[in-house]
Amino acid sequence: MENTGEVKVKSLYKCLKILECFTAKTPDLGITEIAKKLDLNKSNVFNMISTLVAAGYVEKNPTTDHYRLSLKMLEFSYVITSRIEYQAIVMQIMQRLSNELNHAVLFGVMHGTQVLYLYNTYPKSISNDYLVRSLMGEKAPLYCTSLGKAILSALPKEEVSAHLDDHLVPFTKTTLTSVEELMRDLKLSASRGFSVDNSEHEQGIRCIGVPVRARDGRLIGGMCVSGPVQHIPDDDIERLARNLISASFEIRNRT
Amino acid sequence: MENTGEVKVKSLYKCLKILECFTAKTPDLGITEIAKKLDLNKSNVFNMISTLVAAGYVEKNPTTDHYRLSLKMLEFSYVITSRIEYQAIVMQIMQRLSNELNHAVLFGVMHGTQVLYLYNTYPKSISNDYLVRSLMGEKAPLYCTSLGKAILSALPKEEVSAHLDDHLVPFTKTTLTSVEELMRDLKLSASRGFSVDNSEHEQGIRCIGVPVRARDGRLIGGMCVSGPVQHIPDDDIERLARNLISASFEIRNRT
DNA sequence: CATGTTGTTCTGTATTGTAGAACAGTATGC
DNA sequence: GCATACTGTTCTACAATACAGAACAACATG
Numbered sequence: 001m002e003n004t005g006e007v008k009v010k011s012l013y014k015c016l017k018i019l020e021c022f023t024a025k026t027p028d029l030g031i032t033e034i035a036k037k038l039d040l041n042k043s044n045v046f047n048m049i050s051t052l053v054a055a056g057y058v059e060k061n062p063t064t065d066h067y068r069l070s071l072k073m074l075e076f077s078y079v080i081t082s083r084i085e086y087q088a089i090v091m092q093i094m095q096r097l098s099n100e101l102n103h104a105v106l107f108g109v110m111h112g113t114q115v116l117y118l119y120n121t122y123p124k125s126i127s128n129d130y131l132v133r134s135l136m137g138e139k140a141p142l143y144c145t146s147l148g149k150a151i152l153s154a155l156p157k158e159e160v161s162a163h164l165d166d167h168l169v170p171f172t173k174t175t176l177t178s179v180e181e182l183m184r185d186l187k188l189s190a191s192r193g194f195s196v197d198n199s200e201h202e203q204g205i206r207c208i209g210v211p212v213r214a215r216d217g218r219l220i221g222g223m224c225v226s227g228p229v230q231h232i233p234d235d236d237i238e239r240l241a242r243n244l245i246s247a248s249f250e251i252r253n254r255t
Numbered sequence: 256m257e258n259t260g261e262v263k264v265k266s267l268y269k270c271l272k273i274l275e276c277f278t279a280k281t282p283d284l285g286i287t288e289i290a291k292k293l294d295l296n297k298s299n300v301f302n303m304i305s306t307l308v309a310a311g312y313v314e315k316n317p318t319t320d321h322y323r324l325s326l327k328m329l330e331f332s333y334v335i336t337s338r339i340e341y342q343a344i345v346m347q348i349m350q351r352l353s354n355e356l357n358h359a360v361l362f363g364v365m366h367g368t369q370v371l372y373l374y375n376t377y378p379k380s381i382s383n384d385y386l387v388r389s390l391m392g393e394k395a396p397l398y399c400t401s402l403g404k405a406i407l408s409a410l411p412k413e414e415v416s417a418h419l420d421d422h423l424v425p426f427t428k429t430t431l432t433s434v435e436e437l438m439r440d441l442k443l444s445a446s447r448g449f450s451v452d453n454s455e456h457e458q459g460i461r462c463i464g465v466p467v468r469a470r471d472g473r474l475i476g477g478m479c480v481s482g483p484v485q486h487i488p489d490d491d492i493e494r495l496a497r498n499l500i501s502a503s504f505e506i507r508n509r510t
Numbered sequence: 511c512a513t514g515t516t517g518t519t520c521t522g523t524a525t526t527g528t529a530g531a532a533c534a535g536t537a538t539g540c
Numbered sequence: 541g542c543a544t545a546c547t548g549t550t551c552t553a554c555a556a557t558a559c560a561g562a563a564c565a566a567c568a569t570g
Contacts, residue, residue, distance in 0.1 A: 003301075003315060003518080005308035009558065011527060012270050012303060016310045024337040031548060041529055046258075046549065048267060053260035055271045060258060065548090069335050071364065071371055077332040078372075078392030080324050082279040091387040099379050109326065116326055117333075119389065124354050124379035132346040134374065136391060137333030258549080264527065266558060286517060296560055301518065320517090 014040065015048045019057075019069070024138070028066040077136065081118070086220060086255045090212070093247050093254075094121040094223065101225055101243055103232070104130055107212070108147050109221040113165045114139045115148045118221070129228055143168055143182055144175050146197035146209030147222040153189035154211035154219050160186065175200045194241040199229060206232045210244040214255040223248060269295065270303045274324070279393070283321040332391065336373070341475060344509045345467070348502050349376040349478065356480055356498055358487070359385055362467070363402050364476040368420045369394045370403045373476070384483055398423055398437055399430050401452035401464030402477040408444035409466035409474050415441065430455045449496040454484060461487045465499040469510040478503060 007013045021034050035045045049067055052058035059070040081087060094105045098121040108117040117135040126132060142148030142163055152160050160183070168177045176182045189195035197207040209224035225232070225240050232240065262268045276289050290300045304322055307313035314325040336342060349360045353376040363372040372390040381387060397403030397418055407415050415438070423432040431437045444450035452462040464479035480487070480495050487495065 003305055003308055005305055007306050007309045008302035009266055009270070009306045010556095011264055011266055011558080012306045013310060015264070015267050015270075016307075016312065019331070022331075022334050024334050027334055027338040032546085042548080043530080043550085044528055047263035047527075050258055050260055050549095051262050051264045051267045052271075053258060054262045055268060057271065068338070069331055071335060071366060071373075073331045073335055074371065074373075074392035075394065076274070076277075076324060076328045076392065078390070078394075079277050079279050079282055080326060080328055081389050081391070082393075083282040083323070087389070088387045091389075092381050095377060095379075095381060095387070111326060116329065118326075118329070122350065124350075126347050126350060132343045132350070134336050134342070134346075134389070134391065135333070136336070136389065137329035137331065138337075139330065139333075265525090266527080287515085298518080298520090298561080299559055302558075305518095 011048075014038075014044075015052070018045060018048055019052075022069050028061050028064050028068050030066050033066075081136070084118075086214060086251070087119070089254045090223075090251055091119050091121065093251055094119060097225070097243060097247050098122055099124045101240060103225040103227045103240070105223065105225055106135065106147060106207075107221060107223045110142065110148075110151050110163065110219075111139065113142055113163050115142055115145055115151070115222070117147075129231065140201060141165060141169075144171055144197065144200040145224075146195045146207035146226075147224045148209075149182075149186060149189055149195035149197065150209035150211045150222040150224065151219065153186045153195055154213075154222075157183075171201050172199050172203050174198050192241075193245050195224075196237065197224075204229055208232070208237060208240050208244060210241070210248045212248050213252045215252060220255075223251075266303075269293075269299075270307070273300060273303055274307075277324050283316050283319050283323050285321050288321075336391070339373075341469060341506070341510045342374070345478075345506055346374050346376065348506055348509075349374060352480070352498060352502050353377055354379045356495060358480040358482045358495070360478065360480055361390065361402060361462075362476060362478045365397065365403075365406045365418065365474075366394065368397055368418050370397055370400055370406070370477070372402075384486065395456060396420060396424075399426055399452065399455040400479075401450045401462035401481075402479045403464075404437075404441060404444055404450035404452065405464035405466045405477040405479065406474065408441045408450055409468075409477075412438075426456050427454050427458050429453050447496075448500050451492065452479075459484055463487070463492060463495050463499060465496070465503045467503050468507045470507060475510075478506075 017038055018034055021029055021037055031042055031046050035042045049058055056072040057070055058067050061068050090107055094107060098105045102123045105121045106117055107119045108115040117138045120135045122130055122132055142152055170177050176185055195209045199205055206229045207224045207226040209222050212221050212223050214220050272293055273289055276284055276292055286297055286301050290297045304313055311327045312325055313322050316323050345362055353360045357378045360376045361372055362374045363370040372393045375390045377385055377387055397407055425432050431440055450464045454460055461484045462479045462481040464477050466474055467476050467478050469475050
C-alpha cells in the first residue's frame, strides 16, 4: 500500500504554487501579480500570503512593498543538507580540486529533467572572474550542462529520454537541440568518461563534467569544473577531465 | 494599511507546523509520529503529507518507510540567497580570511533570538579537524555563540533583551546563564570590537566574532572564526580578532 | 495466534476556505 | 484638481472542502 501522493488538501497545493511564483528572477511579488499569474482570486492569495507572513516564511520587502520569501525558509535547507551522508567527502574533494585546478567546481544531482546544484567551491585565490556565491538549489536543464550530460551519460540508454525536456530549447548557438545529436554526445561522453559543455547553456562559459557514484555503484550526481572559455583552452580539457575522473573515483572509494 | 500577518488559512498554518517537525535531528518522520507531536488527527496529517508528496516537497524514504523533506525544497534556498546583494563580497572575504588564518569562518544573521548561519568557508588545506559541510540554514542561540554575541554587542542596549531567550539554557559548563553576566560580556565585546565564545555552546570549540555592517552602517550580521580550542590558544585571540575586524571593515567599505 | 503497531481509505458533517464586491491608499494621466 | 487605474486590504455569505472518527490492511512483536 503506497502513498500515491494525491492532492488531498487543495488549499495547501495552491499555496505551494504561490510559493513557486517566487523565483530568482522574480523574488519580489505583489498580491495582484500572483493572483493574475495563477488565475486566483486576489483575496484568496491575500489570505494565503497573510498566513505565510504569520508563520514567518514570507515577509514584506519594506522598500518595494512587495512580498518575498524570508530567511526562515532556509531552515529547511539545513534539515535537508545535513542528512546527505556524502556531503563532507564530496565538499572536501571539491575544494581540493578547486585549489589544484584553479577553477570553480560544482556538484549537483538529477532532479526530473534538471540538474539541482548542491555544492560549489572556488579556488583558494579567487580572481574577479567569479561571482562568489552559493548555488545551492539552483536548477539548469540536464541536456545543455556538462554536469547534466555527465549524469545522463551514466544512465541506461532507455532511461535518458524520461529525463529530457519535451523541447530542447537553444540557450546559445552551440546548444544541442536535436535528440540524435545529444545521444551521440552522450555516447561519446560515456566512452571517454567525461562530458563537455561548450557554452551550450551560458555564452562564454565552458564546463567539463563527470558522473559521481557512491561505493555501492549507485549514481549520486555529477561534478564539473566551470569557467570562462579563455581559461579552459582545448588543450587543457584532457588534463582537467583526468583530474575530475580521479576525484570522482576517490569519492566512490570514500563513501 | 499594513498586513498584520494573521493566520487566515488554518490548514496551511497546520501544514507549516508539520513541515517544522522535520529537523536535522529528526529528519525522518512517520504519519502517526507527527500527529502525536502536534496533537492532530492521523488522517489529517496523512492528507497534508500526501499533498506535499504530490507537489514534490516531501518524499518517502525507501529504506525507513518514513517521510522526509525532498531536495526540491532547496529550490527556495536559491531564490532567497540569490537576492542577498552582499553575498559575493562577504563570501570572497571570508574565503580569504579562512586561507590566511587557517580556520573555518562563519557568517550569520540575527533571526529572533537565534543566529541563522548563511555562509561558511574552510581553509584551503582542509585538515581532518573539520567536518566540511554547508551550515546554511542552521540555527544557534544568540547568547552563547561568538557570532550571536557579536551581533548583540552591536545593538542598542535596550534592544538586546528582545533577542534573548526567556531562559539562558547552559549548553556547557562555561555558558553564561545570567543576564547580568551576559550584559557584562556584551559590554566588553562592544568596547574591544569582538566577542569570544569559550566553548559556551559546543564543548571544545572556541570562536571569535565581530559584527558586520553595510556601507550605510546598517548591521547585516556577524562573522566569526571557529575551531577546536587547542588550535585557538589564548595568545592568538588578539591577532585573529584584528583580522576579523579589518575584514569586517572591508566588507563595509565594499558594499 | 493475539496484540499493538504502523499507514491508508472512506464518508458525513460542519468547519472554513473562498469569491465577489467594496473600500482605501497611491500613482499617473490630462 | 479631478479622473482613472492601479495597488493591498476588509468583510460577508455560501458552498466547497477539510477533517474527525471509525474501519481496514499490512506488518511487527511477544
